[in-house]
Amino acid sequence: MLENNNLTDKAVAEIDRIVHDPALQAEIAEHNFELGRKHFSFDVLEQKLQALFPQ
Known part of the structure; x- marks a missing residue:
């Protein structure tokens, strides 16, 4: 999407x-x-909390 810190034509077309x-x-x-x-x-x-703090 970026080349040399510039948006490519393809990126501009996708955004459009x-x-x-x-x-x-x-x-x-x-x-x-x-x-x-x-x-x-x-x-x-x-x-995730149960995995961290099993009872």
């Missing part, structure tokens, strides 16, 4: 596509929401 495509924005948002749920949910936190 995201900015102007509401369906793609929704797809990216849903994907990121699922990543957050998978890695940062309260269930995950509980599992």
Whole structure:
């Protein structure tokens, strides 16, 4: 995406596509929401805390 600290033409085109495509924005948002749920949910936190502090 960067060459010599400059955005490449490909990166600019991808950003433009995201900015102007509401369906793609929704797809990216849903994907990121699922990543957050998978890695940062309260269930995950509980599992990690139980592993650190077994009873």
